[in-house]
Amino acid sequence: MAHTHPAEALHTPHEGAVSETPLISLDDYCFAYDDTPVLRHVALEVRAGECVVLMGDNGSGKSTLLKAICGLVFPQRGAYRFDGSEVSERSMRDASFAKRLHARVGFIFQDSDAQLFCPSVADEIAFGPRQMGLSEAEVSRRVDDTLALLDIEALRDRAPWTLSGGEKKRVAIACVLSMNPDAYCFDEPLAGLDSKTQTWLTGFLKRLKAAGKTLVIATHDQSLADELADWFCYMGEFHGYEDRPHVHING
Amino acid sequence: MPGHGDIPGWLAKPQSFEPIHDRSAFATRSALSVTAVLRQLRLDDGRPSRFSASAPVKLALALGAIILNSLATNLMVTLVLLAFVLVRAALLPRRALARFAAVAASAAMLAALLALPAALIGQSASAIRLGLKALVSTGLAMEVALTTPAAELTGGLRAFRVPNLAITTIDLALKNIVLLGDCALETLTALTLRSVGRDADKSASLGGVAGTLLVRASRAAADTYDAMRCRGFEGDYDREAQVRLGADDAVWIAAFALFATMFLHLEDII
Numbered sequence: 001m002a003h004t005h006p007a008e009a010l011h012t013p014h015e016g017a018v019s020e021t022p023l024i025s026l027d028d029y030c031f032a033y034d035d036t037p038v039l040r041h042v043a044l045e046v047r048a049g050e051c052v053v054l055m056g057d058n059g060s061g062k063s064t065l066l067k068a069i070c071g072l073v074f075p076q077r078g079a080y081r082f083d084g085s086e087v088s089e090r091s092m093r094d095a096s097f098a099k100r101l102h103a104r105v106g107f108i109f110q111d112s113d114a115q116l117f118c119p120s121v122a123d124e125i126a127f128g129p130r131q132m133g134l135s136e137a138e139v140s141r142r143v144d145d146t147l148a149l150l151d152i153e154a155l156r157d158r159a160p161w162t163l164s165g166g167e168k169k170r171v172a173i174a175c176v177l178s179m180n181p182d183a184y185c186f187d188e189p190l191a192g193l194d195s196k197t198q199t200w201l202t203g204f205l206k207r208l209k210a211a212g213k214t215l216v217i218a219t220h221d222q223s224l225a226d227e228l229a230d231w232f233c234y235m236g237e238f239h240g241y242e243d244r245p246h247v248h249i250n251g
Numbered sequence: 252m253p254g255h256g257d258i259p260g261w262l263a264k265p266q267s268f269e270p271i272h273d274r275s276a277f278a279t280r281s282a283l284s285v286t287a288v289l290r291q292l293r294l295d296d297g298r299p300s301r302f303s304a305s306a307p308v309k310l311a312l313a314l315g316a317i318i319l320n321s322l323a324t325n326l327m328v329t330l331v332l333l334a335f336v337l338v339r340a341a342l343l344p345r346r347a348l349a350r351f352a353a354v355a356a357s358a359a360m361l362a363a364l365l366a367l368p369a370a371l372i373g374q375s376a377s378a379i380r381l382g383l384k385a386l387v388s389t390g391l392a393m394e395v396a397l398t399t400p401a402a403e404l405t406g407g408l409r410a411f412r413v414p415n416l417a418i419t420t421i422d423l424a425l426k427n428i429v430l431l432g433d434c435a436l437e438t439l440t441a442l443t444l445r446s447v448g449r450d451a452d453k454s455a456s457l458g459g460v461a462g463t464l465l466v467r468a469s470r471a472a473a474d475t476y477d478a479m480r481c482r483g484f485e486g487d488y489d490r491e492a493q494v495r496l497g498a499d500d501a502v503w504i505a506a507f508a509l510f511a512t513m514f515l516h517l518e519d520i521i
Contacts, residue, residue, distance in 0.1 A: 114437035
């Protein structure tokens, strides 16, 4: 299959502009864990610069859909394309292709603990940029900028496991942000956070969206969805704002 | 440097990135391999198959059969048990059968490998016998594990007067193995997602994952202990002893008695 260089293939939108071509495209996508179907004939297209909010009951397949977008699970039927390239079990066996996809799609886990494994916050944020082969000066700049952007400079030398839940969430976002992916998948970003941190995070996601990033957010939080969504994706039997742009999938 | 809250310039531009060739392909290969192994190790909750005895009877009979298999000098005893194990395995669901075959065959091969020197000095019958015995004993244990829910298994131990402390430890260990397996999968997935290039300090990254798991295991154990204390735990762990014998149990016990008689006859004890 043809591998297109990210910089050539994707015109990253600016200031909230939305591209006409789909960045993420799932067609008749089916996936089952063992014998339990989780995603059934999912058809979904997300254009670059859009913010899509996935809403559905527990077990409706939201997290699995995010994993599919990140290339962590593969369709047993149907297809998934990211920026025109098919993401399949076969294509992901090509290490370069897999790395390119992982550099372009960031995944912020619901449980921040699972995402943090370095000895200090600064190392955690620098891990991705160093992996990408950026110069130490650029890595250092990104660490400083990201710490400032997320207002966590005071945590720079702290060990991630000593932080509070809200601080861990900020660090988890920072370590993905420093890689500058095109698309971000957030799994229940507000879960377990206090109201102050929830307000901050909602504002931050709005700024990220305004910067032209593609956001796919799985959440149960109606107010977050209302503030951010360009359109909604209702999963399973869930019904929400019928008067807002939406699609129903996985019914 | 941009001010607080400002989106930095590099974040508003497209990211140019060409993966560096990493000969060892550290995280994308080894982490995924470890993940795959963890998936295999992950315990699932066994389901009773058709013709299953109750958990205490199953435990007692499996233990008895394993002891007789170990003591047997007549190969016929092992072959009878092997036939039984294979018939029972044929009744397992496809996925359970795959796990059964993988574990039992590995144990048999390991035993045969250990007995290889004996085969080289002309004792090949002993090497084959050892491999068969390992296959039968592991097969019996696997069948109990695959057809008995974990909660019933530890509940069944109560029937044998196993101390409360041991049952508590087994229950918590089973729970934490499953939970830590999930945590390990998540952390390795996070590592894989950010491992898009060459990792100069591979041992540090892997050490970080292990450290994260250690911290989480320690926290989970402390939380569980606190939760138990909040619910009145003072050292006693009372589980209902599940010793209600049914008709199926009677059939199994009779069959085992018949097998034990055959064992005594074949070993020239009676």
